[in-house]
Amino acid sequence: MNMLSTACERAHAEILPYVPSSNECTLFEIAWTRQLPLLLKGPTGCGKTRFVSHMAARLGLPLSTVSCHDDLAAADLTGRYLLKGGDTVWVDGPLTKAVREGGVCYLDEVVEARKDVAVVLHPLTDDRRILPLERTGEQLAAPPGFMLVVSYNPGYQNLLKALKPSTKQRFVSIEFDFLPKAHEIVVVSIESGLDEARVAPLVELANRLRRLKGQDIEEGVSTRLLVYCAALIDSGLSAREAVRVAIIEPLSDDPDVKAALIEVANGVVA
Numbered sequence: 311m312n313m314l315s316t317a318c319e320r321a322h323a324e325i326l327p328y329v330p331s332s333n334e335c336t337l338f339e340i341a342w343t344r345q346l347p348l349l350l351k352g353p354t355g356c357g358k359t360r361f362v363s364h365m366a367a368r369l370g371l372p373l374s375t376v377s378c379h380d381d382l383a384a385a386d387l388t389g390r391y392l393l394k395g396g397d398t399v400w401v402d403g404p405l406t407k408a409v410r411e412g413g414v415c416y417l418d419e420v421v422e423a424r425k426d427v428a429v430v431l432h433p434l435t436d437d438r439r440i441l442p443l444e445r446t447g448e449q450l451a452a453p454p455g456f457m458l459v460v461s462y463n464p465g466y467q468n469l470l471k472a473l474k475p476s477t478k479q480r481f482v483s484i485e486f487d488f489l490p491k492a493h494e495i496v497v498v499s500i501e502s503g504l505d506e507a508r509v510a511p512l513v514e515l516a517n518r519l520r521r522l523k524g525q526d527i528e529e530g531v532s533t534r535l536l537v538y539c540a541a542l543i544d545s546g547l548s549a550r551e552a553v554r555v556a557i558i559e560p561l562s563d564d565p566d567v568k569a570a571l572i573e574v575a576n577g578v579v580a
Contacts, residue, residue: 327500327501328361328364329493329500331490334484335365335368337482337484338361338484341482342369345439345452345456345457346481346482347434347458347480348458348459348481349459349462349478349481349482349484350362350460350461350483351462351483352463352485352487353463353486353488354532354534355532355535356489357533358418359375359418359461362375362459362461363375366414366416371412371413371455371457372408372411373414374407374408374415374416375416375418376404376405376417376418378417378418378419378421379419379422379423381424382422382424382427383424384424384429384430385403386403387403387404387406387427387430388403388406388441389401389403389406389446391445405430408456409434409441409450409452409456410450412455412456413457414458415456415459417458417459417460418460419461419463420460420473421472421473428474431460431477432477434452435458435480436480439452439456440452460481465523488516488517488532489533491513491517494536495510495513498512498513498536501537501540502540502544503541504540504541504543504544508540508549509540511549512540512579513536514578515531515557515574515579516531516557518578519561526570527561527567527571531557535556535557535560539552539556542555542556549579550575550576550580553575554572557575
């Protein structure tokens, strides 16, 4: 299972700081109470993963996070037989373990996984709430303490990587977006340690560059990148250099595009 990028946090983990933008915390709690699967959709780096980590800790739930990718197959989530000490033994995957033990299983960027993953998720996301394991002959019933959460970026898909309507309609959905300017300034300041007055131009720059999405750049500036940039400035790097390495370089490899973005940045950040 080493091909998976996974992270597990136990129920006693420290609650990560999170500033709600709307009623998403209440919606998560209701979905948890009513045993409803949850779909989070929004741009890269807008806080979806932080939100799930925050809510799992807030509710005192174990959390298993799987970062989905092109090679991720259903067997990587459910489990497989492995050789151990000369014996062949079954080893649960993160999804199976979460169904057996309870807690939140979070599949980040689920559309990146192979198509057979959706087939595994379907019986878990309707009234059956079961996980069939063909290789072991088991049919696991999800306990009341199990919750499935998935996320994806609807603005960064192609026809081969779209989430099918038949899958989307099995989830309660919460749409995320970048925070309003004043709100994002507070969040970036808290996360980076840089005072709000110095964060404000960075957020203004981010909003200007986000308006270029789909023209010169594929993705807008994430809040995550803003935190990185502010942290560099707080550590003594000049604002323009921090913007270059934490915002401009990650957005594009094209020299002409980078030059244009730097020109925009120089008009906003001193």
